[in-house]
Amino acid sequence: MKQPVGHYAYESRDREFLQERIAEFEDQVKRRLSGALSEEEFKPLRLMNGIYLQVHAYMLRVAIPYGILDSRQLRKLAHVAQRYDRGYGHFTTRQNIQFNWIALEDAPAILRDLAEADMHAIQTSGNCIRNITSDEYAGAARDELMDPRVHAEILRQWSTLHPEFTFLPRKFKIAISGSPEDRVAARFHDIGLLARPSENGPLFRVFVGGGLGRTPVVGQELFDSVPEAELLATLEATLRVYNAYGRRDNLYRARIKILVQTIGIEPFREAVKAELAKMDLSHYRLTPERVAAIRARFAAPELHAVDDADAVLAQHQKEDPDFARWVQSNTHPHFDEGYSIATVSLKTPGDIPGDVTAEQMDGLADIAERFAFSELRVTHLQNIVLGHVRKDQLYALWQGLKELNLAAPNIGLAGDIVSCPGLDYCTLANARSLPLARKLGARFGDARLQEEIGALSINISGCINACGHHHAGHIGILGVDKRGSEFYQILLGGQAGDHASIGAILGPALSEDDAVAAIARIIDHYLAHRNEQESFLEMVTRLGKAPFKEVAYETV
Amino acid sequence: MKLFNLSQQHIIPAEEADPVSLAELKEHPEAYAVALEPDESVEALRPFLAQITLVVLHFPIFRDGRAFTQARSLREYEDYKEEIRVTGHVLPDQAAFLRRCGVDTVVLSDDDDQTEWEAQLKRFTITYQQSIAS
Numbered sequence: 001m002k003q004p005v006g007h008y009a010y011e012s013r014d015r016e017f018l019q020e021r022i023a024e025f026e027d028q029v030k031r032r033l034s035g036a037l038s039e040e041e042f043k044p045l046r047l048m049n050g051i052y053l054q055v056h057a058y059m060l061r062v063a064i065p066y067g068i069l070d071s072r073q074l075r076k077l078a079h080v081a082q083r084y085d086r087g088y089g090h091f092t093t094r095q096n097i098q099f100n101w102i103a104l105e106d107a108p109a110i111l112r113d114l115a116e117a118d119m120h121a122i123q124t125s126g127n128c129i130r131n132i133t134s135d136e137y138a139g140a141a142r143d144e145l146m147d148p149r150v151h152a153e154i155l156r157q158w159s160t161l162h163p164e165f166t167f168l169p170r171k172f173k174i175a176i177s178g179s180p181e182d183r184v185a186a187r188f189h190d191i192g193l194l195a196r197p198s199e200n201g202p203l204f205r206v207f208v209g210g211g212l213g214r215t216p217v218v219g220q221e222l223f224d225s226v227p228e229a230e231l232l233a234t235l236e237a238t239l240r241v242y243n244a245y246g247r248r249d250n251l252y253r254a255r256i257k258i259l260v261q262t263i264g265i266e267p268f269r270e271a272v273k274a275e276l277a278k279m280d281l282s283h284y285r286l287t288p289e290r291v292a293a294i295r296a297r298f299a300a301p302e303l304h305a306v307d308d309a310d311a312v313l314a315q316h317q318k319e320d321p322d323f324a325r326w327v328q329s330n331t332h333p334h335f336d337e338g339y340s341i342a343t344v345s346l347k348t349p350g351d352i353p354g355d356v357t358a359e360q361m362d363g364l365a366d367i368a369e370r371f372a373f374s375e376l377r378v379t380h381l382q383n384i385v386l387g388h389v390r391k392d393q394l395y396a397l398w399q400g401l402k403e404l405n406l407a408a409p410n411i412g413l414a415g416d417i418v419s420c421p422g423l424d425y426c427t428l429a430n431a432r433s434l435p436l437a438r439k440l441g442a443r444f445g446d447a448r449l450q451e452e453i454g455a456l457s458i459n460i461s462g463c464i465n466a467c468g469h470h471h472a473g474h475i476g477i478l479g480v481d482k483r484g485s486e487f488y489q490i491l492l493g494g495q496a497g498d499h500a501s502i503g504a505i506l507g508p509a510l511s512e513d514d515a516v517a518a519i520a521r522i523i524d525h526y527l528a529h530r531n532e533q534e535s536f537l538e539m540v541t542r543l544g545k546a547p548f549k550e551v552a553y554e555t556v
Numbered sequence: 557m558k559l560f561n562l563s564q565q566h567i568i569p570a571e572e573a574d575p576v577s578l579a580e581l582k583e584h585p586e587a588y589a590v591a592l593e594p595d596e597s598v599e600a601l602r603p604f605l606a607q608i609t610l611v612v613l614h615f616p617i618f619r620d621g622r623a624f625t626q627a628r629s630l631r632e633y634e635d636y637k638e639e640i641r642v643t644g645h646v647l648p649d650q651a652a653f654l655r656r657c658g659v660d661t662v663v664l665s666d667d668d669d670q671t672e673w674e675a676q677l678k679r680f681t682i683t684y685q686q687s688i689a690s
């Protein structure tokens with residue numbers, strides 16, 4: 001088989017490992033049924049295989065390491081959706097896919113089917129190192145300093161069934177980017193890594209102790225420039241400190257962010273350095289040979305741009321204004337002038353953000369094969385990116401997407417809503433989030449209106465756990481329970497990235513319809529009073545929340 | 557009570573060992589077995605390691621993984637070569653992790669199924685990290 005573009009090609013030992021893991025899980029299900037394992041004991045074991053118990057059924061969360069899928073894998077996911085679920089899957093903000101309606105008895109068979117395409121659900125849940133997330137424009141963006149995916153794969157392997165770190169105080173999320181823009185929200189992760197090249201090989205800036213959830217914290221810099229050779233040693237040392245000293249008496253105080261906050265970043269750094277001083281670093285060295293061996297299992301796309309690509313694209317844009325609008329919002333500069341990065345919006349107005357049917361998955365797999373070297377990337381904003389598309393072929397690509405009803409021109413705009421599953425699926429929820437997402441999506445569905453509003457992120461979570469990243473949205477919405485009814489708090493001014501900040505709560509929570517109306521008035525106020533070229537976020541930063549609060553609560 | 561031997565090293569029989577606590581160790585220069593609590597640092601054992609041939613680590617519940625770090629630290633930082641044993645709530649599903657962090661023996665109750673432990677220990681032929689255990 002040809003090596004996949006953009007992700008690591010499994011070798012036979014990786015496949016053997018998956019089979020061993022599935023056999024283990026099958027045995028665990030048996031022992032649960034026989035009573036040898038109690039439910040309390042079984043729960044963390046099934047979670048570490050991605051299996052949750054939700055409101056109506058079991059849910060399976062499948063890992064998409066660093067967000068990269070090949071078309072063969074996407075077809076396999078379509079098969080799972082069709083055969084074991086209700087014909088669709090849900091892409092999440094952590095670059096995973098969830099199937100919401102599976103039967104526990106089917107789980108081993110599903111895992112076996114997934115393994116045929118070198119996929120698994122390992123460590124997509126549980127108090128262990130979770131799926132490593134990365135930059136959706138990796139290896140393609142013009143502004144990128146280095147492709148972080150080879151190192152993401154090294155971290156994936158290092159963290160897989162790590163003997164010391166599989167029973168941590170709490171879950172542990174690592175993200176890695178090689179862009180100066182920090183497209184992975186590095187400062188909202190337990191560990192965030194920003195990679196850059198140097199004369200002496202890659203260097204890593206390490207952030208620690210960020211996170212959302214009920215205690216949102218912006219991560220702090222642990223080290224500025226960790227050399228590649230010491231990357232694994234540094235992560236080992238950090239996790240050793242966390243495993244030994246992270247709190248275990250209170251679920252809500254157990255993340256590394258609480259430890260870092262409690263003792264302070266300076267003492268935490270000293271503790272990590274003390275570990276490093278005790279370690280024989282040669283033993284943990286990530287050698288250039290090892291990096292090269294992993295890199296050799298990644299295929300690079302063979303780019304052959306045509307000379308008149310720009311002219312052809314310009315002509316298509318002139319002929320078809322709808323296409324032009326889509327190009328404007330849904331493409332991003334590629335390092336090769338003849339290519340473009342295209343984002344497929346999974347936010348069709350009125351639909352559930354991130355939901356994709358089996359037919360759409362198969363259709364996307366076809367499109368990826370035709371136009372994008374069979375490679376797809378799942379984004380942390382619940383969309384799909386095609387990394388390398390010839391500019392002269394964008395029009396044909398767009399037409400294909402239209403047929404799949406996946407051509408919404410709304411990336412980075414009001415309709416590009418991030419939402420968690422909320423009360424419709426999640427046992428922890430206070431309120432539904434999907435109906436609100438659909439209503440807002442429909443309200444701002446008009447492409448021209450969205451274009452006029454410009455850059456805007458709306459993020460919805462059904463409870464304080466913040467799976468929809470509501471703190472990091474320009475407009476955040478948090479579902480709360482008010483005497484048994486579903487209500488929604490509105491937050492303003494959050495953002496991820498280099499200037500990460502946490503949104504401020506606007507005022508008392510509102511009912512669903514009032515919340516939609518209040519947000520519409522907030523947007524109207526912005527449109528009526530913005531300075532020239534001023535984005536929504538810039539206006540909120542300039543004026544603070546007071547004027548928006550006034551219009552939001554005007555009629556309530 | 558019985559012992560499951562993970563490492564096939566020579567081990568101290570279950571009925572022989574009578575571990576003292578870290579606090580008691582200071583008053584018992586003749587003690588060769590010590591029991592550490594999960595929040596006690598293995599570094600505190602350093603002055604006594606020459607006399608010690610058994611360190612017992614404790615799992616209050618199987619989800620509390622601090623003993624993995626303690627065991628690995630004993631081997632790696634303290635260069636401790638003698639037996640490491642774990643007690644408390646552990647699962648056979650943790651057998652290979654324990655072994656790979658340098659644990660030699662697991663205290664089981666008399667009705668625990670040893671064959672399950674044997675099976676789990678052998679389950680994975682592929683691992684992605686180096687192990688401190690020889």
Ligand code: HEM
Nearest residue numbers: 052092093094211212213214255420421426428465466467
């Ligand atoms: C049954 C479904 C789910 C359950 C039970 C669940 C549970 C949780 C809990 C308890 C937290 C808080 C953890 C903490 O602060 O220590 C959390 C955080 C988070 N979850 Fe979920 N979640 C679910 C679905 C999702 C989905 C669908 C997504 C992606 C769309 C997601 C992505 C995240 C993210 C990104 C966080 C961020 C906060 C952080 O890690 O600091 N989760 N989840």
Ligand code: SF4
Nearest residue numbers: 420426429462463467
């Ligand atoms: S934010 Fe709350 S409601 Fe939404 S998925 Fe997470 S835990 Fe469930």
